Amino acid sequence: MLITPVLLAGGSGTRLWPASRKAYPKQFVPLTGENTLFQASALRLSGEAPGYRFAAPVVVTGSDFRFIATEQLAAIGVDPGTVLIEPEGRNTAPAILAAALCALDQDPQAVLLVAPSDHVVPDAAAFRDATGRGLEAVRQGQMVLFGVAPNRPETGYGWLELTSAPDGEMPVLPLRRFVEKPDATRAAQMLAAGNYLWNAGIFLFRAADILAAAETHAPDLVAPVRAAVKQARPDLGFFRLAPEPWARLRDISIDYAVMEKADNLAVVPYGAGWSDLGGWDAIWRDSPADAQGTVTTGPATALDCRNSLLRSDSPGLELVGIGLEDIMAIATPDAVLVAHMSRAQEVKQAVEALKARGAPQAVQFPRDYRPWGWFETLALADRFQVKRIVVKPGGTLSLQSHFHRAEHWIVVSGTARVTIDDEVRLLAENQSVYIPLGVKHRMENPGKVPMVLIEVQTGAYLGEDDIIRFEDVYARGQGAKG
Template identity: 60%
Template sequence: MESQTITPVILCGGSGTRLWPLSRKSYPKQFAPLIGATSLFQASVKRLSGARYAAPVVVTGDSFRFTVVQQLDEISVDPGAVLIEPTGKDTGPAILAAALHIAETNPKGLMLVAPSDHVIPDDDAFANAIASAVPAAEAGDLVTFGIKPDRPETGYGYLELEHRPGNTQEPRPLKSFVEKPNATDAATMMAEGCYLWNAGIFLFSVQTILDTYRANAPDMYAAVNTAVNEAKPDLGFLRLAPEPWAAAPSISIDYAVMEKASNLSVVPYGGRWSDLGDWAAVWRETETKGLSLSGAATAIDCENTLLRSEVEGQAIVAIGLDDIVAVAMPDAVLVSHKSRTQDVKSAVRILKKNHAPQAEHFPKDHRPWGWFESLAMGERFQVKRIVVNPGASLSLQSHHHRSEHWIVVQGTAKVSVNESIRLVSENQSIYVPLGAQHRLENPGKLHMVLIEVQTGGYLGEDDIIRHEDVYART
């Protein structure tokens, strides 16, 4: 009998603070091109595309909904659904919401749950691992995937097996989940050979996982089921109902149900895999002869070092470094010993405590219509570069505290200022007085770029009164 189609469930709500300053709360690592030209999210979706797979179900937060759709459009993937969590609740409620949604149309189908920020270079090997897990999932097992460790890693949880897995990918029973170990225990576990890294990837039937939630987390099931039943469509997204969602606990699927279930099996995966949990992991995935260089980076007499320049026109040069990570952004620079990159998360907490905007806010502010970045700021003025996607439109808006001068440097802008509407071409400019209702549109088929000069007593992004908005923002 031919195996049924699998619905991928892509989780992309995390913040990835250990890869600061490139990954931040406002634009986390899954949307960045950390490895190659595509983002980790796009690579995850493409990996789970093809004849065996249905359209993906994506679970994300409100802040990332338009980024998700834009990045899917860039790789020509039409999602089955994009579920919007009112607040992040970890993987337990998120996976349950996806299962309940899929059950409305395919209650007996299989679903494959995968994070959006993992690196799995060998697509064929991963596809073979999934194929080997399908019979067990169809038979009612909750199948997880374990990575054969190549070092005593302390940053991952582990899966304990009864026996060494050998070189086959056949599913076998899971003995226990193991928390992230200390260095001594990690070395012991690796030597014993009965432990795999917990990849956080799962394959099971929709019916089986729903039965598991009902049996082991009935209160969560009731809350999330109501949130899905009362969900509201919004511009192609499905917003889970916030009030019942608030009653669901913040808990991982492992703690919520997996550790309580008896029908667990594991597929050992021996191919390359990384969750890119810190900059040392990025170095391991990208290094050539000990060096990982990105952008305008130059290394002289350096070893085992990662250098990244994420700024157009900014060079980073290192001389005589060993085991160092250095990442340069327009508003922040990270320099760390490679062995201490797990501590970047602590540094972000300190920055946040000190109210530094760099802690959470990305220098490029991504919006549904494109993005902008601040080029210069001083007392009573700010200069921005604004990039508007083809066919996109900003909201009809006004400001209490600032006026704006717009200079088009690429493409053509359709500009509305009060009752006036005109086309502004390259090398032309227009003035938007304080208080005027105005809108910026890109009627062309290429990106439109303009330089905006703001002047006024207050230049914060919260000085925006939206009168109309095609993206239904408030």
């Protein structure tokens, strides 16, 4: 049997601020290993297993992440398959229905495995085995949920109540009901009862079955999603869902819209480890710790610390903790978070407070990723800004101009092909060029190694939205990222 993975990659991950932000959320960040969570999810849902094999995935993400997603898949050798671009986030129900319609258009018998791309599943083989156990139920027209065996009275997850406790012999079990995130007392009671599992938010079903269930239980969603898919337009290797019908959709999860009302559900119990990494406390639990229960990542040093997390994501920033207990301290180049481990779920509130006072650190990273490479701000003051720009081999910035700033470019390494009006020249290491205000210009890397340069901007306004694109090999429109 062929299974099509659906990777949901549009979340913002604010509970893992400052390492995860709206501009570069947690699924694209290497939080627990060398690969990002998105890459680990794609690898887990690829290849073959007994009784089935995985097709190329359907990725559902936002416009700002489209190039990041395809580049990260290419880096691990996974065919990006279909990449659907949401005009705006509308939660999981519209995203899943759009993916189902696309899959159904290719195969009337399409089977989908829907998974968030920001979860940790350490044992990929065990998860593939659990997937195989759910296939017979799918063949019989049931929609399968994955329920994780709980090991603590967790209040941050929804739970699933089964008709009986898992005994290891039944590949799937009937679902009695969904349980909302409980308080601590209720969570302890469910843990002791034995017939409750955590709701992992991972689903296995035929595309036709989820669409039929949506027609029955959430018919107002189906027509706008169908129109958004039908009117989708290709954009390079992506498919942009039509914005007008998409804007009419409710913001609602697939659980609330469909699953909690459906009567053809079954649960595959899964006990080999899982986490949605919903906070820094989860990162601490899922990372190797020292004898005192403390986790250090990056240039971080713990002295007499217990049950704490110290993480520095900046090579030049040494983080030192002395005598800490139950503390999480996370440092990035432009922000530091320090909190008691029990307050991990309140990080989202901190992000909202930063947004309210206009702090760019709430949503933006110092490093900004683009399809041609990335840049970061090294210095910013009134009327000037200094950036480091890295252009990957073959990368090409758009032909552009600015209303409010001039630019000086100094090549640090590699070779730059620079266009200024009608003149094209090559710049080698230590050479520089001046681009006057209002002049059309472009930068390319014709070499086989990354090209690095320092850009000095001067002018009355230095915002990223001061850009007019005339040509762009990545088919971006106007605006900061296009």
